[in-house]
Amino acid sequence: MILACHNIDKSFGERVIVRNGSFHIEEREKAALVGINGAGKSTILKMIMNEEPLDGGEIILARGKTIGYLAQHQNLLPGGTIYEEMRTAKSDIIEMEQKIRSIEQELKSLSGDALSDRLETYNRLQSEFEAKNGYACESEIVGVLKGLGFSEDDFSKKTDTLSGGQKTRVSLGKLLLTSPDILLLDEPTNHLDLNSIAWLETYLLNYKGAVFIVSHDRYFLNRVVTKVVEIESGEIRMYMGNYRAYSEKKQQIRDARLKEYFNQQREIRHQQAVIEKLRSFNREKSIRRAESREKMLEKMQPVEKPTEAVTEMHFTLEPALVSGNDVLKVEDLSKQFDGQVLFRDVNFEIRRGEHVAIIGDNGTGKTTLLKILNQVQQADTGSFTLGSKVQIGYYDQEHHVLHDEKTIFDEISDAYPTLNNTQIRNTLAAFQFTGDDVFKEIRSLSGGEKGRVSLAKLMLSEANFLILDEPTNHLDIASKEILEEALNNYTGTLLYVSHDRYFINSTASRIMELVNQTFVNYIGNYDYYLEKKDELTRVYAASSSSGQTPSGLRGAASGEARGASVSGGISSVENAAGSAGGPAGSKLDWKEQKEQQARERKRKNDLKKTEEEISRLEDRNAQIDMEMTKEEVYSNSVKCQELSEERAGNEARLEELYELWEELAE
Known part of the structure; x- marks a missing residue:
């Protein structure tokens, strides 16, 4: 053992960073320290x-x-x-x-x-x-x-x-x-x-x-x-x-605790119903049995419902308008700075529903391309055309879309003047800005906080073509996973630059790598890109400067070899779902994998919705119980009847939800 922390404590005022914490690092061991932003990771170091x-x-x-x-x-x-x-x-x-x-x-x-x-x-x-x-x-x-x-x-x-x-x-x-x-x-x-x-x-x-x-x-x-x-x-x-x-084990532990909690709640409700029925018989024997069950309930060790450490941001991205099938067409686009060519004669198209990631080394021109598409900068030559009914939503990693002199509240209010105060506050609360936080000036925010404000504006835009520049910068892992879920459920078109390989793997259906002043196109996720990178870069990017299609792939441009092509500054090849010369079974394997991923996303989404409905009904029942103690309510027979019926309906629905949750969790 090379490093050991024994029972360490640290607080800043009333804010506890760590309490009685212990861990150790062995010689030659490679270990990670993880936690949400503000959890205290840097403080521990x-x-x-x-x-x-x-x-x-x-x-x-x-x-x-x-x-x-x-x-x-x-x-x-x-x-x-x-x-x-x-x-x-x-x-x-x-x-x-x-x-x-x-x-x-x-x-x-x-x-x-x-x-x-x-x-x-x-x-x-x-x-x-x-x-x-x-x-x-x-x-x-x-x-x-x-x-x-x-x-x-x-x-x-x-x-x-x-x-x-x-x-x-x-x-x-x-x-x-x-x-x-x-x-x-x-x-x-x-x-x-x-x-x-x-x-x-x-x-x-x-x-x-x-x-x-x-x-x-x-x-x-x-x-x-x-x-x-x-x-x-x-x-x-x-x-x-x-x-x-770690992620799988943590989720398994949480699911097991949540299942244990739900099972105990079901047992408690069942026993309470039996006790109530026994007492209604109003006989000595039935009352004794009811009292026995009550003692059993009192001895039961309550299981606490597992909760998240903090309130996470939560949002959905949904376009207000469906665009045409052709979203973006780029023709012969070139750009250079101070004599350095970033890219030349680039041609590509993006169709509705595609999720396209742009990757490449620092300084190759990825962000510049996005700025050109958003008309922040001008191309040297070439042009681009947006399709029918295309509405762009732009996320800028430098947050130039924000105004330093404004407060967070004013930033949203000025951009969307039709929203009332409650709607603005609800939106900002979804991105962890509550109370007086909404009146902080943009200039005083950290990079992560500015990123959340930009994401809030993006959500409200209801755009059908999102162009994002490093959207995961400054986000912690929990927030990244929430953004991934929102983008995977997004029905519009997505084009983004990112260095986050996990994020790319989770959200991209197509990758364009900017290398040697041209783009190499991969129809697949990041894992597929890694598999094909050396082969395709050697074939396509090396030949781009001469503008000639490699002889072995010339048939591709005329349709003789499906899946590979070179055309005007962009090279492309389909992944295992249709790669040239690939085994026939690989297409099915890739399709099955995508379908399985879609089913898993739906299961997790349904599970989350079920948990939310359970919490809402439990909270409502507690609220009804409080209302029933008020004189103006219990003295009103009609109101009492309405609340009793509502509570009974909630109880019946809860029983269904408990069973549904169990099925989804398994």
Whole structure:
């Protein structure tokens, strides 16, 4: 065991971060710390690093072990270049090499015992230098920088000129080069493109030390970690396995507790009905039996109904108007900045109902394409055409659609003047803005809060063509899952840019990768893209600059080989549902998988609706019981009769819902 937290406590005023929490990290173990935004994940990392004091308990780092920490906000030494900053991580090796070179010069003028002593020092330093892999030091620095998405042209950039994301990447690279016994990483995949994230995954999987990660990137966690530490409502729990295993186990536990709660409620209602019937007989024997059952009920240990840790945002996206079948047609579109070509002669179409994800390295022009489609920027050449009755809803990752000087309430009110105060407050409450929160100014909000305001505006737009730029940035995992559900149930058309592979896998039916100034098209989700990426990039993106279709696929353009084509700056191939040369059974497999996913989404949706109706009826029955105690109600026989009948109807419906829930849960 390299790190242990025993019975730790931490509060900020009345807000409890963790209470009597314990967990441990083994040597070489890769573990994740998960929880909703504000749960206290970063605070726990700071307590481990002694940057935040404990209220109680203890944190133990194994003797002689080193620890490295990547925080969300970085401060680099001023004045240096990226490469010079990275070299500071290897300062001990660099100093050792300088000593070795200095001794080599001294040896030329020494003799006798002085020479012997100096040779002994020289040999010791040489052995230590080799043990620390000193000869590979410079190549290791270059490898890490390139892995994190820096080109050689970037190496000489001054750190003072870097963006926050670039500084985080430099700090991550420095930390990896120091190779501590345990790495603490707070959101390490923020600001990394897909290739850099994949490189980091491989690096961490092969890392000889332990790693403790805070991240909302579920795909990354599935690939890297073998243990999940969860913090929820001040409690810490440990789950073995990756994120998927944790999520499934957590849902199983919740379902089991909910089932136990429903079963107990059913038994209580049954016993209460029997007791009431026995007492109505008004005989000594039946009254004794009723009293016996009452004692049994009193001894019953109540099962608490499991609830979510916080009120999550909840919303639906539904277009007000159905568009035509042809939603977007892009023809010969090109764009460059300062002589750098982002893309050229791009042609593609999007049809109604498609969910299309655009992916690619940072700086290739993905966001620029979305801005062109939203007429925020102009293309250099080419054009695009929107189809009949198409209404665009735009989500901008920089939130330029928001106004810093306005309050949250005014932002919604001004955009949708027909809404009354209650409707606006209800909408904002669905995105976790309640009470006086709605009067906060946009400029004072965090990135995540601005994202929720933008999503609220998007929901109210009732657009039938959503164009989203990094919609999951700053969202915690629970909020991402809610957004995924809303988009999967959305009947309009979707085009978005994202680096969140789990999100893409869950919501995209088609992927367009921007590579080598053109688009390679994949009719499938992210897993399918990974399967076909190397093959299709080699065939299509490599040939795009010459504008020629590879000879082996020329028949595709004329319809001889179904599923593959190259045309005017976009290349495409169908996935296992119809890939050229693929086995006939693969089409059925993919279709069955999609149908199964659709059935599972419907089951979860029905289960959620059932739980909501159960809660609503239980709350209404409690409200009726309160009303029946009021004099103006119990003295009114007609009102009493109405409430009694309503309650009886609710009880009958609850019995049906309990049975329905059991079927859906299984």
